[in-house]
Amino acid sequence: MNSHNNTPARNTKVMNRFDLTSRLVAKLKKEEAVIGGIGNTNFDLWAAGHRPQNFYMLGSMGLAFPIALGVALAQPNRRVFALEGDGSLLMQLGCLSTIATLKPKNLSMIVLDNGIYQITGAQPTPAAAATDLIAVAIGCGLTNSSWAADEGDFERLIEQSLTASEPMLIGARIDDGPGTWATRRDPVQIRERFMLGLGSREGF
Amino acid sequence: MAAADGQTSPMGLGQQAWYEIVLQSLKRNDIRLVPYVPDRVLTRLIKEIHADPFFTAFPTAREEEAIGIVSGAWMGGMRGAVLMQTSGFATLANVLASLAVPYQIPLIMFVSERGTLGEFNYGQALVCRTMRPVLDSLAMEHHTATRLDEFEFIVDRSIKQAITTQAPVALILSPLLTGGKVFDK
Numbered sequence: 001m002n003s004h005n006n007t008p009a010r011n012t013k014v015m016n017r018f019d020l021t022s023r024l025v026a027k028l029k030k031e032e033a034v035i036g037g038i039g040n041t042n043f044d045l046w047a048a049g050h051r052p053q054n055f056y057m058l059g060s061m062g063l064a065f066p067i068a069l070g071v072a073l074a075q076p077n078r079r080v081f082a083l084e085g086d087g088s089l090l091m092q093l094g095c096l097s098t099i100a101t102l103k104p105k106n107l108s109m110i111v112l113d114n115g116i117y118q119i120t121g122a123q124p125t126p127a128a129a130a131t132d133l134i135a136v137a138i139g140c141g142l143t144n145s146s147w148a149a150d151e152g153d154f155e156r157l158i159e160q161s162l163t164a165s166e167p168m169l170i171g172a173r174i175d176d177g178p179g180t181w182a183t184r185r186d187p188v189q190i191r192e193r194f195m196l197g198l199g200s201r202e203g204f
Numbered sequence: 205m206a207a208a209d210g211q212t213s214p215m216g217l218g219q220q221a222w223y224e225i226v227l228q229s230l231k232r233n234d235i236r237l238v239p240y241v242p243d244r245v246l247t248r249l250i251k252e253i254h255a256d257p258f259f260t261a262f263p264t265a266r267e268e269e270a271i272g273i274v275s276g277a278w279m280g281g282m283r284g285a286v287l288m289q290t291s292g293f294a295t296l297a298n299v300l301a302s303l304a305v306p307y308q309i310p311l312i313m314f315v316s317e318r319g320t321l322g323e324f325n326y327g328q329a330l331v332c333r334t335m336r337p338v339l340d341s342l343a344m345e346h347h348t349a350t351r352l353d354e355f356e357f358i359v360d361r362s363i364k365q366a367i368t369t370q371a372p373v374a375l376i377l378s379p380l381l382t383g384g385k386v387f388d389k
Binding site: 033058073101 | 299
């Protein structure tokens with residue numbers, strides 16, 4: 001277990017990425033879009049059961065929230081979720097300010113925080129021992145940001161976000177396990193399926 | 205100064221200014237979403253886009269963030285374009301190679317060219333030299349606009365080609381077109 005997971009400043013439960021992703025997907029009944037960040041984040045989204053409204057990133061680390069923002073702006077009547085790792089979010093913290101300024105009503109963000117770059121050998125991130133990402137999000141202006149205390153709290157926050165009228169960010173501490181299995185890496189197929197799933201193919 | 209700085213509309217010639225051509229070409233092609241990282245040369249264009257309710261325009265913290273946003277928007281059915289300067293383009297190799305090109309997203313970029321034809325900052329002059337090699341290495345379509353009389357053709361045709369071929373395009377705005385940024389500003 002990583003030392004940061006035992007820091008006294010955080011008393012939230014250490015959960016599991018695949019379990020939380022499965023709990024999220026089980027609550028999606030209205031063809032909500034889900035953007036999965038690179039690596040284990042989208043591997044577990046894929047493993048939780050493919051949906052036509054899922055988009056899987058195969059690079060461009062840190063862009064899950066910006067891509068989700070774009071979808072949310074294009075389709076204001078559809079709820080859009082973004083799943084991102086803590087290391088990925090560190091690459092693009094500035095997007096939190098952009099999202100806080102634009103205030104899309106239909107965007108929900110989830111950061112899965114294990115404090116490590118699991119996929120490259122579990123090295124700690126520069127933030128692991130010192131930074132509270134939810135405090136960062138609140139400081140950027142995303143006032144509706146909170147840590148999930150445990151799985152039940154995570155589900156409660158997801159349900160709350162389904163009808164939220166402002167962007168919402170949920171932080172969840174997770175263990176250091178790898179993704180369940182890898183997404184099939186076919187970018188054109190991923191993009192085309194996603195556009196068909198969003199009903200946006202007719203216009204082009 | 206006024207004649208060469210490209211920021212004033214040459215009304216006497218009955219021609220539109222370059223930024224008016226960009227704005228109208230975006231509208232004609234239903235490109236509504238315009239995230240940007242600002243540049244001195246783009247000031248007037250950004251101001252005009254903000255003033256027109258047709259557009260949703262806003263600044264982003266980084267250029268790759270803007271590319272993520274327009275990529276997501278396009279997949280959701282809304283067309284966009286990103287405005288930036290040369291040094292901003294230099295931060296984009298990863299997102300072009302891992303998102304725009306392989307996912308076949310018609311990313312439209314307007315890049316105000318710094319670093320040449322009167323540059324006063326050596327760093328800008330050096331980073332400018334990385335731009336076309338990066339575009340060429342990814343076999344990306346790009347054009348450098350230098351003349352007002354062919355600018356509308358380049359912009360309009362390039363937007364249409366990007367969308368129909370689902371391939372990114374970079375439109376580089378030369379100081380010959382815009383006047384560029386000079387030391388006294």
